Amino acid sequence: MSDKPVINFTRGVPATESFPVEDVIAASKVALEKYGTTILQYGSSYGFLPLREWLAEWQGVSVDQVLTSNGSLQIIEFLCFHFIQPGDVVFTESPSYDRTLTMLRRHGATVVGIPLEADGPNIEALEAALKERAPKFFYLIPDFQNPAGATCSLEKRQKLAELANRHGFWLLEDAPYRPLRFRGKQQPSLYELNPEMTLHMLSFSKLVGPGPRVGILYGPADLLKKVAKIAEDTYITPSLLSHGIVYEFCNSGKLPDQIAKLKALYAPRLQACLDALDKHLPDAETTRPDGGFFLSVTLPEGTSTVQVREQAKAHNLNLADGQAFFPNGGGERFLRLPYCALSPEEINEGISRLAATVKEVRQG
Ligand SMILES: Cc1ncc(COP(=O)(O)O)c(C=O)c1O
Numbered sequence: 001m002s003d004k005p006v007i008n009f010t011r012g013v014p015a016t017e018s019f020p021v022e023d024v025i026a027a028s029k030v031a032l033e034k035y036g037t038t039i040l041q042y043g044s045s046y047g048f049l050p051l052r053e054w055l056a057e058w059q060g061v062s063v064d065q066v067l068t069s070n071g072s073l074q075i076i077e078f079l080c081f082h083f084i085q086p087g088d089v090v091f092t093e094s095p096s097y098d099r100t101l102t103m104l105r106r107h108g109a110t111v112v113g114i115p116l117e118a119d120g121p122n123i124e125a126l127e128a129a130l131k132e133r134a135p136k137f138f139y140l141i142p143d144f145q146n147p148a149g150a151t152c153s154l155e156k157r158q159k160l161a162e163l164a165n166r167h168g169f170w171l172l173e174d175a176p177y178r179p180l181r182f183r184g185k186q187q188p189s190l191y192e193l194n195p196e197m198t199l200h201m202l203s204f205s206k207l208v209g210p211g212p213r214v215g216i217l218y219g220p221a222d223l224l225k226k227v228a229k230i231a232e233d234t235y236i237t238p239s240l241l242s243h244g245i246v247y248e249f250c251n252s253g254k255l256p257d258q259i260a261k262l263k264a265l266y267a268p269r270l271q272a273c274l275d276a277l278d279k280h281l282p283d284a285e286t287t288r289p290d291g292g293f294f295l296s297v298t299l300p301e302g303t304s305t306v307q308v309r310e311q312a313k314a315h316n317l318n319l320a321d322g323q324a325f326f327p328n329g330g331g332e333r334f335l336r337l338p339y340c341a342l343s344p345e346e347i348n349e350g351i352s353r354l355a356a357t358v359k360e361v362r363q364g
Helices: 019-040 049-059 072-083 099-106 123-132 154-167 222-236 240-251 255-281 305-315 343-363
Strands: 007-009 066-068 089-094 112-117 137-140 170-174 198-202 216-218 294-298 317-319 334-337
Touching: 007 343, 049 066, 049 216, 049 240, 049 334, 066 072, 066 154, 066 222, 066 305, 072 099, 072 137, 072 170, 072 198, 072 216, 089 099, 089 317, 089 343, 099 112, 099 123, 112 123, 123 154, 137 154, 154 170, 216 240, 216 317, 240 255, 305 343, 317 343
Parallel strands: 007 317, 089 112, 089 137, 137 170, 170 198
Antiparallel strands: 066 216, 198 216, 294 334
């Protein structure tokens, strides 16, 4: 066993040094002074109204098209309650966010994975799957995808928007990483392209911190009314205290600076990851994202990540189970590398350990 410090390429958590602690202390004080009796009380299941108003203006929609919840993952759960009966078909990208896959299965959905390419889902595979059956919804992460790091091209977004109308299915656009673009041009969201058939989710977890648990759902007002009823029957009201704090943080103009700070922190980490992969693992296939938290690596032919994960432990390197991201099997050579919570030095060291591990596994 190595005595080197452990390096974790496992969970996609934000860097603790990114948390705006002082600004959140100030926002908490103001929020309690201004709204104490409201945010310590039960309230609307749609969330704290001033925050919803701020979020509506941010995206240029009306307030009845915004609902806030305790984290965006819980919104996915509400949407499962609304849309899914056991046996219903849902499409996801393959690979996709493993917690969503778990939730879909928990609701009895039949999950059909549409292969993901560097520029979004494979449209031919999608059209072939649609010939069999239209899904209740297609869950996608078009920007800096978790786990692959892929971003959907404009052409594919337009095609998705058109197919949703033609076949009558919803697009569930999960976009927690969208504000974290380090370079390149932002593409329109699916919600901008097809607001009638898209439910757009955002989250403050990767912008301020996961602690306050503030997730956001944008969508048609009549559908949000139904989601608000499910939310009410689940928790009466989300945590208005933390929603009030996040509101004050945003309303005092801190969000743009915070996002700029995150990009300045994370962009060099992404670059360190790409440089280290070019240097240490040049024959692995790597996604080259322009933002977000993750990139992914497909190991050379014949190299199984199960063996690599096991062997990596001897180098004090922890890797996530790549196969868990694949709804219908596959991913035997797939590794997700979350880089945000590691320093450039740790990233270089971690990838050099990964390369040494791959070499050992290949040499048998
Ligand atoms: C794609 C995706 N959706 C949702 C979540 C969960 O976000 P929240 O903390 O808002 O529940 C994550 C967290 O990693 C994620 O990567």
